[in-house]
Amino acid sequence: MTTRIRDLGVQPLGTTGARNAITDVAGVEVGYQTIIAGEGPLDVGVGPVRTGVTAILPRGRAGVGRPCTAGFYSLNGNGEMTGVHWINEVGEFTMPVTISNTHAIGACHTGVVEWINQVDPMLARQWLLPVCAETWDGYLNDINGNHVTPEIVRAALDSATGGDVAEGNVGGGTGMNCYGFKGGSGTSSRVVEFGSRTFTVGAFVQANFGSRHELTITGVPVGQLAQVDNPMETGDWFEREVTVPGGAGSVIVIVATDAPVNSAQCAAMARRVPMGLARTGTTGSLFSGDLFLAFSTANDRPSTTGMPLTPADEAEIATVDTMPWNRMDELYAATAYAVEEAVLNALCAAQDMTGRDGHRSPALPHHIVSELMR
Template sequence: MRARDLPITLDGRPGRWNAITDVPGVEVGYVTLTESGARTGVTAILPRGRAAVGVPCAAASHSFNGNGEMTGTTWIEEIGALTLPVMITNTHAVGTVHRGVVDWVADRHPALAAQWLLPVVAETWDGYLNDINAPHVRLEHAAQAIEAAATGPVAEGNVGGGTGMNCYAYKGGSGTASRLVEHGSDTYTVGVFAQANFGSRHELTIAGHRVGHRLLDDNPMETTNWFAPSGAGSVIVVVATDAPLLPGQCKSLARRVPMGLARTGTTGSHFSGDIFLAFSTANEGALTSGFTVADDYQSLRFVPWGRMDPYYTAVVQAVEEAVLNALMGAEEMTGRNGHRSPALPVATLIELLEQDGAGAGSR
């Protein structure tokens, strides 16, 4: 099930798969690790596919709360461009995945690796379900996630880097959504991918309906002897679009992500690293920054600043739905030391929404 199977109204018009892969060229791949006590994995998001690794995209990042990590962002902020896959994993596997990306690029794109590589690897903490200090994630898993990347529908919930994650004290993980934006005679796509590992149960809000405070039973993360405070975790969000944007406009998209998260109820925890990245796949061939540059000048075509509001709206709508899709797609999981994360009780949720008069036009 996905969020649109609930009796709610979600704003905006999604793309074909209602996923980040609706943006042409964007591919997503997973490695999911659940053997030998592992509850973790690796996610790869390729802006232009495997063959075009190294071709820049206009990009920018934004940290809403810095209790987390996304490598490579200082260089992105310097030049306004992203050239490598975006990887997401668990907190203590960032270094391993970083090295794994270097190895993959050196093998598949040696000319690119001969210069310098600053991979983008982001994380959220899965230590409730996963033995996070164990070496479950290995170098080759980064390459496997990249090689598995494909367009089309995207699996959600307990997959990839989201395997061991929790959201609003339910099983969370990987979620995605998209929105179509009309711009004159053109139609562009804004796609979002979220690794959702944040929020306290009582905060949960679905399409404007405050339901979390009525779903406080079966809440082992917040009612057992577990050291982390309620709401601790993190969330990584990647925003992609084929609309032609400047790096500063990508920054503006990334800065709208918290507004979509807030629609699901969170107020932002001190113990949650909330870090976001946005990129545009338009303007291929611009924003290069290698040792040799053939052009004396490069040009960017971009949406006028005064026409950006529909793209901001699309980000907020897609982020909200991506989080809900992560919750809907996740299945109950038991991990290390018998720690259990229950799935969102969909049947009970539907009853609550119907009691609130949810449905078409309810929002």
């Protein structure tokens, strides 16, 4: 059974949704493909392999092609998330999101295009700008071996479902590290009351960032107090191969909500992601690509961006609900708290992993965390 931060007696702020996951936002689906193979010395193209793909479908398989309002924010641009120029232009997107390793962006892009050709051939006749994001798993994985293929990406998309979300060493998070411990995939959610209505904010993180000494859990400097070896920031590999300091890696965060927020408000929520990350200790390394996307599933309607030009038709004018700006603070707080807990869940769920050339990534020791928190 997967361990999460609340299982260790830690209670992050805010009220969670039923699953405490991004899938608490109705319609959101998450799928994975995890690739673990081989042991020993690195043989490029053979292994060892410690990688995978995560797929997020904002409106599920049936909703591909229907727009979600969206906003993007880059805390530090040493990374990649495709498709965001179009999101910045029109404030919405219609594509799935995939997250994998740094050198798999091309395979993810191709795989999404191939998948859409299968599930919606008419949509595929338009231009397709998938959102493909990455973090670096080269410490554990044969990152130059092209093990993530378009076929693997299509399988991740096909596997996407609602419900509980696996965490830790799964999907794109398989080979990732966080705060000098094993990192990976994590998720959390918060509910926000607004009059008689309840809105949900969900976060998904691919956590691959932070130096050991920075790790903080609800104010306790766990990274400084936990006496656990840190092979990622010391030893022969560090002296032989590393040209950047500890804390490098990257973090991708996807925030979903069913609140009726416009694209500018989505971007404002994405700008609050660093608040949640900072609560876990990071100060934002130069060598960590920190890229964040927020979207809303409210105001579900057909897209007209790909429609042929015709004489103006008033039926194309849409009326949408929008959250008042002076009521955004609770959504901002929900974003920060959900992101914080998603990172901690990724750390708690991850297990020890040994990858290429015997490189080790130790899991966050649960018993030590529980003792320090007491």
